Amino acid sequence: MNFILRILDLVNHFQNYVASSGLDLSQYGSYLYLLILAIVLIPAVVLGILQVRTKYYGVLVSVGMAVLLVWFTRLGMGYFLLFLALEIVLISVYSYIRKKKKNKCLYFLFLIASILPLLSFKASALAGYDFFGFLGISYLTFKAIQMIIEIYDGAITSVSIFRLFYFFVFFPTLSSGPIDRYRRFDEDINRKISRKDYLTDYLPNGIRKIVMGIGYKFVLAYLINTYWLTTIPADHSFAHIFSYMYAYSFFLFFDFAGYSNFAVGTSYILGVKTPNNFFLPFLSINIKEFWTRWHISLSKWFGDYLYSRITMNFMRKKLFKSKHSASYTAQVITMFTMGLWHGFQWYYLLYGLYHGLLLVISDFYERKCPLHKKNKDNFAYQCIQVFVTFNIVCFGFLIFSGYFSK
Amino acid sequence: MKEKIIAILEDVCESTDIRDNPDVDLFEAGLLDSLGIVSLLIELETSFGLQLEPTDVDRKQISSVDNIVAFLKSKGCN
Numbered sequence: 001m002n003f004i005l006r007i008l009d010l011v012n013h014f015q016n017y018v019a020s021s022g023l024d025l026s027q028y029g030s031y032l033y034l035l036i037l038a039i040v041l042i043p044a045v046v047l048g049i050l051q052v053r054t055k056y057y058g059v060l061v062s063v064g065m066a067v068l069l070v071w072f073t074r075l076g077m078g079y080f081l082l083f084l085a086l087e088i089v090l091i092s093v094y095s096y097i098r099k100k101k102k103n104k105c106l107y108f109l110f111l112i113a114s115i116l117p118l119l120s121f122k123a124s125a126l127a128g129y130d131f132f133g134f135l136g137i138s139y140l141t142f143k144a145i146q147m148i149i150e151i152y153d154g155a156i157t158s159v160s161i162f163r164l165f166y167f168f169v170f171f172p173t174l175s176s177g178p179i180d181r182y183r184r185f186d187e188d189i190n191r192k193i194s195r196k197d198y199l200t201d202y203l204p205n206g207i208r209k210i211v212m213g214i215g216y217k218f219v220l221a222y223l224i225n226t227y228w229l230t231t232i233p234a235d236h237s238f239a240h241i242f243s244y245m246y247a248y249s250f251f252l253f254f255d256f257a258g259y260s261n262f263a264v265g266t267s268y269i270l271g272v273k274t275p276n277n278f279f280l281p282f283l284s285i286n287i288k289e290f291w292t293r294w295h296i297s298l299s300k301w302f303g304d305y306l307y308s309r310i311t312m313n314f315m316r317k318k319l320f321k322s323k324h325s326a327s328y329t330a331q332v333i334t335m336f337t338m339g340l341w342h343g344f345q346w347y348y349l350l351y352g353l354y355h356g357l358l359l360v361i362s363d364f365y366e367r368k369c370p371l372h373k374k375n376k377d378n379f380a381y382q383c384i385q386v387f388v389t390f391n392i393v394c395f396g397f398l399i400f401s402g403y404f405s406k
Numbered sequence: 407m408k409e410k411i412i413a414i415l416e417d418v419c420e421s422t423d424i425r426d427n428p429d430v431d432l433f434e435a436g437l438l439d440s441l442g443i444v445s446l447l448i449e450l451e452t453s454f455g456l457q458l459e460p461t462d463v464d465r466k467q468i469s470s471v472d473n474i475v476a477f478l479k480s481k482g483c484n
Contacts, residue, residue: 155459308440308444315444327444
C-alpha cells in the first residue's frame with residue numbers, strides 16, 4: 001500500500017508539468033545542474049565563435065545531459081531508452097514505407113503505435129501505478145506524432161537517423177518543451193552561423209533568456225510558492241479558493257515561463273532558435289488571443305495538427321452547414337484532447353472542455369453581440385476585456401491544479 | 407489569377423478591404439485568423455486543384471495577395 005502511494009506520489013509529481021522540468025530539485029540539486037550546464041555550454045560557445053556547426057557536440061552533450069536529467073528523477077531510464085528506440089525505428093521504417101506508397105491504414109497504424117507509450121503511461125498512472133513513465137514522455141511524443149504526420153503529408157521526405165536522434169534527445173527542451181518541429185530544427189542545426197551572428201544574436205539573447213528564466217523560476221516562482229501558495233490553509237473557504245486561484249496562476253506562469261526561457265536560451269547557445277512559449281499571456285484581450293500567448297508551442301501544435309486538420313476535413317466533406325459550426329466542434333475536440341494530454345484525471349478533462357467552450361462562447365459573443373461590436377475599439381472596454389479574460393483564465397488554472405479534487 | 411484570389415479572400419475574410427487595398431497584410435489587419443486560414447486553403451484546393459495541409463504553408467506565404475500568387479505559382483498553378 002505504501003509502495004503504491006509512493007508511486008502515485010511520484011507519478012503525480014510527474015504529471016504536473018510544472019514540476020516535471022527536472023530543475024525543480026532541492027536547492028543543491030538546482031545549483032549543481034546550473035553548474036554542469038555552464039561547464040557544458042562553454043565548448044558550445046567556443047564552437048559558435050569558431051563558426052563550427054554545433055550539432056555533433058550537441059548530440060554528445062545532449063546524450064550526457066539526458067542521462068543526467070532522467071537519472072535525477074530516479075525513474076524511467078529504461079523506458080526512456082526503449083521509447084527512443086521505438087520511435088526512431090517507427091519513424092525510419094514509416095519514412096521508408098511511405099516512399100513506396102501512400103496508404104492511409106498504414107499511416108494510422110504507425111500513428112497509433114507512436115502514441116502507445118504515452119497512452120500506456122497515462123492509463124497506468126490513472127490506475128495508480130507506473131508503466132512507461134519517464135521525464136519528457138509527453139513532450140517527446142509530440143515530436144514523434146508530428147513527424148509521422150508530415151511524412152504522410154510528404155512534407156518530410158527523408159530522415160537521417162543521426163539528426164532524428166538529435167531532434168529527440170536535444171536536452172534543453174527534453175523535459176518540458178517548447179515543442180519544436182523536425183523541419184525547423186533540422187534547418188537550424190544544419191545552418192552555418194557566422195561568428196558575428198553568434199556573438200550579436202545567439203549568444204547574448206541566449207544568456208539573456210537564461211538569466212530571465214532563472215529569475216522567473218528560481219526567484220519569482222519560488223517566492224510565490226514559499227510565501228503565498230503553500231501558506232494558504234487547506235480548507236476550501238471562499239477566501240482561500242480566491243487566494244489559491246491567483247497564487248497558483250502566477251506560480252504556474254513564472255515557473256513554466258521561467259523554465260521555457262531557460263530552455264530557449266540554452267538552445268540558442270547551441271545554435272538552435274527554439275520558439276518561445278510565452279508572451280505576456282495575462283494581457284490577452286480574449287481567450288483566442290490567450291492561446292497565442294500561453295504555452296505557444298503547445299497551442300500551435302494542437303492548432304496545426306489537430307484543429308486545422310479536423311476543420312479542413314469537416315469542410316471538405318461538408319459535414320456542417322456553416323464553417324463556424326465546423327470550427328466550434330473542432331475547437332472543443334482539440335481543447336478536450338489537450339486536457340486529456342495532461343492526464344486522464346477528471347480535472348484535466350474538465351480544464352480542456354472548459355477552454356473549448358470558452359473559445360466557442362467568446363467567438364460567438366464577438367461575432368453576434370451588439371454590445372461588443374459597438375465598444376470593441378473603446379479603450380476602457382478593452383481593459384475590461386483583459387480583466388475578464390485574466391480571471392476566466394485563472395479559474396481555468398484552478399480547475400487544472402486539481403484543487404477541487406483534494 | 408490575382409482577381410480570383412481577391413474574390414476568394416473577400417469571401418473568406420468577409421470584407422471588401424482587400425479589394426480596396428490589395429497589398430494589405432492579411433494578418434496584421436486582422437483579416438485572417440486560424441479559421442480563415444483553413445477556409446482559404448480549402449478554397450485554394452477547390453479552385454486550383456491542389457491538396458494542401460495546414461503545415462504545408464507558413465504564414466508568410468499567405469499573408470498578402472501577391473504572396474498567395476507566388477505560392478500558387480510555386481505549386482505549378484496558373
